[in-house]
Amino acid sequence: MSDELAEQFRASHQVLVAARDRLQAAVDxxxxxxxxxxxxxxxxxxxxxxKTTAVDADGNVTEVERPRQFLKVxxxxxxxxxxxxxxLQQAQHVAVLVPGTGNSLDTARGxxxxxxxxxxxxxxxxxxxxxxxxxxxxxxxEAARLEAAIEGGPRLAEFLGELDDLKADDADVTVVAHSYGTDVAAQALLAGARPDRVVMTGSPGLAKDIDEAAxxxxxxxxxxxERAPGDYVSYTEWHGTDPATFPDAVRMATSDPSGNDAAPVQWHDEYYRLNSEALRNIGRVVRGDxxxxxxxxxxxxxxxxxxLGTSWGDPLNRVVRLASAGVAALTKPSRASASAAQIAANRANGADRISRSEGRRR
Incomplete structure (x- = not known):
């Protein structure tokens, strides 16, 4: 472990120890x-x-004790x-999880x-x-508004840039965002973040004028x-078009296509269910399979x-769209502004490198 990384872990540990002592004194x-x-x-x-389980290089499942390592707290x-x-420094694949509504430090263990x-x-x-x-x-x-995403997205983009100096040079990075976290991830990408891959699960939409990954x-x-059957958050499309319908995205299955699914995924909070096809597909993306x-x-x-063949998904979508039409919209990136932001990001992050790679492909 590098001295820089070890120091960040130590500093965060000290912050937690100081908080524990201060809070314990108040309780006492x-x-x-x-x-x-x-x-x-x-x-x-x-x-x-x-205490958790891990899979070794031979495929054996073992119980291990994982220390708590915080870059920041x-x-x-x-x-x-x-x-x-x-x-982090030896891994060949790095996943960055971005959570959504209802989370705080008190949900960090979950x-x-x-x-x-x-x-x-x-x-x-x-x-x-x-x-x-x-x-x-x-x-x-609060989740009906994009303020938190607009504030958090650039911070996520900055972190992804810092991550390049902490991980192995050849390690790939996948952002895995859930629910409102997909809005934060979208804002990070608009701010110039360039992970190798992005997974979005249960998204309420990203912005009114974002209809494709491009x-x-x-x-x-x-x-x-991923959009699971019955995911009411995705059906609302409160913030914009559901990314699961983007023409240039890969929409992954959340249930085993063979029909022999021991862990079927439904609704909004089951994408990370153990032994589910939804989780298996997320793992495949992270490891590049x-x-x-x-x-x-x-x-x-x-x-x-x-x-009788009726559906509640489409009526829910129509009702929410009517409701959202009456809500004062925040400043949201239009397709033109998204393109402008991307062009600026390309220039700032070395468009000449892109040109060289495109030249090699040609």
Whole structure:
């Protein structure tokens, strides 16, 4: 481990220790609020190594104790954290998880568990970074607006740039974003981020004028999406067109195409379910096993068909679109502004390198 990385881990550990001692003193003095007591439990948990399973190079599943490694942590307010699972400097594949609505420092353990599932599915040589460095919306009303994404996206783009100096030079990077996290990821891409691949699950749409990956992504970054049957968040398309319908995205299956699915995925929060096709496909993208991905083209109507052939997915979409038409929109990137942002990003990040690679392809 490099001195720089070790120092970041040590500094974050010290922040947590100081927070634990301060909160414990308030509890001992009888002055702690309920929120402070909850945060104390959270901080203590973040200081405790996690017992989990790992797959070795021979395919054997073993139980291991994983230390908590934070590149950054802020225990104040809603709280923020950037946690590393695995050996970031030795990994050949790095996944960056971007969570959505309802998350805070108090849900960091659950997010880390999700990261462990992705890491195990992707296999040996994978590290996962759980990126919780923005103020997640805490309810539906907050999630209906893009303010948090607009604020958090550039920060994610900056982190992805810093990640290049922390990981192995030849390691690839996949951003795995869920729900409102897909909006944050989209803003990061508009700000010039260039991961190798992006996975978006359960997205409410990215912006009113983004209808394809080419509207907001660098041409060398590939988009993979998942929409599970019954995912009401995706059906609303509250922020824009569902990325699962983009013509230049790969829409991955969330259920085993053979029909022998031991862990069927439905609704909004099951994409990372153990032994599911949804999680298997995410793992395939992270490790670059792209030819093994299974795909689907089911429609909202097919996914939500009820008795007598009726469907609730399309009516929900129409109702939400009517409702959102009456909501004052924030400044959202149009196709023109997205293109302009991409051109600027290309210039800032070395368009000459792109030209050389395109020349080789020609």
């Amino acid at each position: 003095a009888g002055t702690a609020t309920n929120d402070q007591r909850t945060r104390l439990d959270t901080v203590k948990e973040l200081l405790t190594p996690v 802020d225990p104040e307010g809603q709280g923020r954290a950037v946690e590393v699972l695995g050996d 997010l880390a568990d999700r990261g462990d599932l992705v890491r195990a599915e992707a296999g040996p040589g994978t590290a996962v970074v759980v990126w919780l460095d923005y103020d997640c919306p805490q309810n539906v009303l 509207d907001f992504m660098h041409p060398e970054t590939r988009l993979y999406t 792209l030819t093994s991905i299974t795909t689907t083209k089911t429609s909202r109507a097919e996914e939500t068909k009820l008795v």
